[in-house]
Amino acid sequence: MTIDWLFAFVWIGGWGAFLIAAIWLVRRSERRLSVGPGDPYAPIAPGLDGSEPMAAYLDRMTGALALPAGDVAEVRAELIDHLQDSTATLEAEGFEREAAIREALGRLGPPAELGRQLRAAHQSNRRLLAGAGGGVFAAGGGFVLGYLGGAALALLLALVLAAVAAVLTLVGVRLPDIINSSSGGYAGNSLMLSVMLAVAAAFATRYAVRTSAGLSRRAPRTVAVFWAAAAVLGFGWYALFGLRGQQSWLCVAGEACIPLAAVAGAFVRIERPMPHVGRWAIVCSAISVVFLVLGLAAVSGSSVIGTGQVHEYQPADLHLDTVAPAAPAAWLPADDYVVTGQDGGQASATHIDAQVISPSSGASASLAFATVLINWRDLRFEAWHGQPTWQDSGAIGIDTHYTSAFAVQPAFLQGKSLQADFHFERMRDARSWWVVLTGVGPDGSRYRLGDGSGNWTDFYGSAWDWLTAPQ
Amino acid sequence: MSGTDGAKRGVANPAFVRRQVINALDGEVMTGPAIFRRIRERSEEGSAASGDSVQPNDQSLFYPALHSLEAGWKLQATWQSDASGANHRTYRRRRLLPRRPAWTIRT
Numbered sequence: 001m002t003i004d005w006l007f008a009f010v011w012i013g014g015w016g017a018f019l020i021a022a023i024w025l026v027r028r029s030e031r032r033l034s035v036g037p038g039d040p041y042a043p044i045a046p047g048l049d050g051s052e053p054m055a056a057y058l059d060r061m062t063g064a065l066a067l068p069a070g071d072v073a074e075v076r077a078e079l080i081d082h083l084q085d086s087t088a089t090l091e092a093e094g095f096e097r098e099a100a101i102r103e104a105l106g107r108l109g110p111p112a113e114l115g116r117q118l119r120a121a122h123q124s125n126r127r128l129l130a131g132a133g134g135g136v137f138a139a140g141g142g143f144v145l146g147y148l149g150g151a152a153l154a155l156l157l158a159l160v161l162a163a164v165a166a167v168l169t170l171v172g173v174r175l176p177d178i179i180n181s182s183s184g185g186y187a188g189n190s191l192m193l194s195v196m197l198a199v200a201a202a203f204a205t206r207y208a209v210r211t212s213a214g215l216s217r218r219a220p221r222t223v224a225v226f227w228a229a230a231a232v233l234g235f236g237w238y239a240l241f242g243l244r245g246q247q248s249w250l251c252v253a254g255e256a257c258i259p260l261a262a263v264a265g266a267f268v269r270i271e272r273p274m275p276h277v278g279r280w281a282i283v284c285s286a287i288s289v290v291f292l293v294l295g296l297a298a299v300s301g302s303s304v305i306g307t308g309q310v311h312e313y314q315p316a317d318l319h320l321d322t323v324a325p326a327a328p329a330a331w332l333p334a335d336d337y338v339v340t341g342q343d344g345g346q347a348s349a350t351h352i353d354a355q356v357i358s359p360s361s362g363a364s365a366s367l368a369f370a371t372v373l374i375n376w377r378d379l380r381f382e383a384w385h386g387q388p389t390w391q392d393s394g395a396i397g398i399d400t401h402y403t404s405a406f407a408v409q410p411a412f413l414q415g416k417s418l419q420a421d422f423h424f425e426r427m428r429d430a431r432s433w434w435v436v437l438t439g440v441g442p443d444g445s446r447y448r449l450g451d452g453s454g455n456w457t458d459f460y461g462s463a464w465d466w467l468t469a470p471q
Numbered sequence: 472m473s474g475t476d477g478a479k480r481g482v483a484n485p486a487f488v489r490r491q492v493i494n495a496l497d498g499e500v501m502t503g504p505a506i507f508r509r510i511r512e513r514s515e516e517g518s519a520a521s522g523d524s525v526q527p528n529d530q531s532l533f534y535p536a537l538h539s540l541e542a543g544w545k546l547q548a549t550w551q552s553d554a555s556g557a558n559h560r561t562y563r564r565r566r567l568l569p570r571r572p573a574w575t576i577r578t
Contacts, residue, residue: 114535118534118538127542
């Protein structure tokens with residue numbers, strides 16, 4: 001394998017620069033949202049005799065200001081500075097102290113009007129555009145960072161769960177297989193992806209809200225409403241229609257958490273600064289992963305999937321007579337038998353074909369079905385629920401819990417074989433299936449032609465496909 | 472806040488106040504009260520010359536004008552400490568170039 005170093009350098013460098021720029025933008029923007037101890041205006045207080053009217057004036061002005069905390073502190077500090085200067089000047093002109101304060105406050109005008117005008121001055125259209133653009137940029141960076149963090153979190157969770165399951169199995173506790181079971185469907189990959197995307201969505205909206213609030217000089221909760229609405233639309237659409245893969249109720253529930261996580265990221269403790277991940281947190285996480293892996297290696301002799309015993313099935317175990325009785329040999333080509341085959345991926349239609357195999361030649365007989373069709377009518381493929389094999393990765397025979405086929409397709413003669421397509425990947429409860437070719441014989445009864453074939457197909461599609469799929 | 476033009480109209484005009492602030496700064500770094508004093512001095516000089524009545528004590532539009540100019544990238548605001556350690560918010564005109572190029576100056 002050759003590595004295109006230039007491409008790798010540009011790719012990694014580009015993404016790295018993007019992430020660094022996004023983090024820098026968030027850090028710079030969110031400085032406005034709180035008053036830190038290092039801010040130059042933080043320690044300023046009235047500190048004047050008779051400052052109560054000033055404080056009351058500033059409080060009323062602040063009530064109409066509706067700006068981020070850092071801006072409010074700056075405006076208050078600046079006005080205090082101005083009022084101190086004005087009062088001193090008026091006193092020098094001969095005003096009494098209290099009269100000087102009243103006059104200085106009166107010259108600034110009504111406090112609510114001053115606050116409203118200051119807010120309008122700060123919340124300019126230019127800053128609104130900057131906030132929107134910066135928010136989109138920061139959301140992109142937050143999504144990538146959250147995706148990486150979510151991947152680490154999902155892996156950590158998987159390791160912890162696997163370690164706990166291994167230990168419990170060692171001590172003899174029998175655990176239900178919720179990841180890969182006939183009741184829950186395959187959920188492992190989709191669940192991990194949901195965790196990663198939920199964390200990414202939460203980071204994206206949080207980065208966007210704090211950046212756009214800081215840049216547009218608006219209160220975070222005011223901005224959060226718009227970002228939450230955008231996140232519900234964007235991530236909601238993606239979770240419902242865009243995210244395709246193996247589905248189950250557990251997966252759909254996990255995917256529904258993606259827009260919810262985005263909304264939570266926009267509102268929950270949004271006034272607080274972003275959590276700072278220090279070097280000790282990274283070191284501790286790395287050590288935890290190493291210990292978990294070592295622990296897993298120590299208990300790796302046990303299996304949490306099954307007992308490890310291979311079952312051997314007899315023809316009677318297939319319960320094929322549940323479908324229909326076998327066709328009398330007299331009505332079938334002499335010495336030949338019908339073999340049903342299957343083709344298709346987990347994400348597409350399953351193609352079924354039935355051919356007549358001649359044991360003598362070992363090859364399919366091209367004209368055999370034409371002979372069969374003379375005596376038979378209404379040939380069709382019936383899909384029955386199959387018995388899951390011991391490791392849930394296939395099917396063997398008919399599941400006798402069911403008394404009818406869950407899907408039927410007419411068999412069409414194409415070339416040497418009878419064919420039909422089944423969309424098992426779009427059926428919620430298909431999973432383990434067994435397809436048998438049946439037809440109505442000369443006596444008017446339906447018979448089974450051959451033993452059929454089976455497999456395991458998980459539902460594949462979006463959450464919407466799952467919710468609207470036929471049972 | 473008022474000046475010659477504003478006083479003639481009898482109403483405080485935000486755009487007029489912003490223009491006064493820009494003119495008052497004139498390349499210097501000043502605090503809000505210092506800018507206001509300079510504007511008042513210039514208004515009084517202007518009104519004395521023209522005989523107009525001025526309203527030098529109306530400050531209701533002064534800080535909105537300052538903050539509006541800062542939001543519009545016309546001014547740059549920073550916090551500076553004086554000799555006593557007190558912090559003051561200072562303003563200066565924001566320019567793309569540190570000094571006006573010589574070829575733009577007409578003599």
